[in-house]
Amino acid sequence: MGKNTDVRASDASLYFIPVTTRVPLKFGPETLTSVTCARVCMTVQDSAGRSAKGWGETPLSVQWVWPSALSYEERHAALKEFSVRLAQRLKSFSTSGHPLEVGHAFQEGPLRDLFSDFNRARAGREPMPWLAALVCCSAFDIALHDAYGMLHGVPVYQTYDRRFMNRDLSHFLKPDEKSPVSFEGRYPGDFLVFPRPDQLPAWHLVGGKDLLDQSELTGSEPDDGYPVLLPDWIQRDGLKCLKVKLRGNDPAWDFQRLLHVGRIAMECGSDWLTTDFNCTVTEPAYVNEILDRLLREQPRIYGMILYVEQPFPYDLEANRIDVHSVSARKPLFMDESAHDWRLIELGRSLGWTGVALKTCKTQTGALLSLCWAKAHGMTLMVQDLTNPMLAQIPHVLLAAHAGTIMGVETNAMQFYPEASRPEAEVHPGLYQRRAGQVDLSTLRGAGFGYDVERIKRPLPSAAVAFR
Secondary structure, eight states: OOTTOOEEEEEEEEEEEEHHHHHHEEETTEEHHHHHHEEEEEEEEESSSSSSEEEEEEEEEEHHHOOSSSSSHHHHHHHHHHHHHHHHHHTTTTOEEEHHHHHHHHHHHHHHHHHHHHHTTTTSSSOOOOOHHHHHHHHHHHHHHHHHHHHHTSSSGGSSTTTTTTGGGGGOOOTTSSOOOOOOTGGGGGSSSSSSSSEEEEEEETTOOOOOOOGOOOSSSSOOSSSSSHHHHHHHHHOOOEHHHHHHHOOHHHHHHEEEEEEHHHHTTTTTTEOOOOTOOOOOHHHHHHHHHHHHOHHHHHEEEEEEEOOOOOOOOOOOOHHHHHTTTTTTEEEOOSSSSHHHHHHHHHTTOEEEEEEEOHHHHHHHHHHHHHHOOOOOEOOOOOOGGGHHHHHOOOHHHTTSSSSSEEOHHHHHHHGGGHHHHOOOOSOOOOEEEEOOOOSSSBOOOGGGGGOOOOOOOOEEEEO
């Protein structure tokens, strides 16, 4: 028997908001110059007929979710079409419960069915990856969690316990067979940080096309009042943490890039680096040799590397690479591979030591992955999908409650800062980095604390709506 706090989705609207970058962002072999953000407004209803609206948003980052030789437009159109079909499928989904329970049931059933049907219809063409399906689903899932908090007048993160949930974590998770961990009688709230911090260290992304010093200027850079060179970003925002995008197939370039960024970091007062190879490495020796050379030749820069992020192909089941030799050198974090706790379990057995969580894989999935990873002693980080506008808010809240290794990655203010101007009027600390941090102190009240009524953003016509 359920609780009187249980809800079901009663209607939803889907909007597509186009955003153009001010400078290009390189993802492995591809470059992002624009993105479509999927925004969802969902209404939930309880058994007494009470209702409330919630909001969710995610960038449909084509190059990240679906690396391929297919044209960008074919993949982009497929993600938008899948999002529309997902909204339509949600119309007939009548399951009620806590949003984590409803979200999990939808992802394990209708979403997988829809994904299979969608790729069956693409027979003869490259199938869409499951990661893309999760990203399309995430805006709906985030909106579901927000609406639940709004209906009950409480912040979302205060609902992840036995007072609101019908089932404990043992319904969703199974521990490693070799581990003494048990999820019986435990809830997500048992693994979260309370009270949450209101300030978080902010990681700046040094993209593969980002300019490092004046010798790289061509005269074609944007003249829009925002920094262009890395030292200027560090000085303006007080940055202490730099994430370095690498190629993963050019060891000489990767080493020199780390060397160049590391020297700028030391000169400008930044303390920490991470390396992101974007899933392009196929042999652990590639990463090991770069790290070992840094240790020999530049031990200080080696010491500044806090962790290594996802060097290897994201399809972990098809690429079961033993990575213990890498994690023996530096903490090694799953990102694209960490679709859910089952893959995290597989990754842990192969030698991965940490998990980079993302709300774009759904709020539900991120929470369950967080709980499994923490219970098994894995370290956490929360990584960005260059989240602008509303997408930034659940993203930073997850980091604040997760207890990460160091703050949160946040880079929308680098690549499309003007896109979030209406949201920044209400939550200024979230859309700028000062003294190397973002400020969450304006996020108060029910749901995710968007305060959406005060955000003066005109929306395009809905791509789909149901009632």
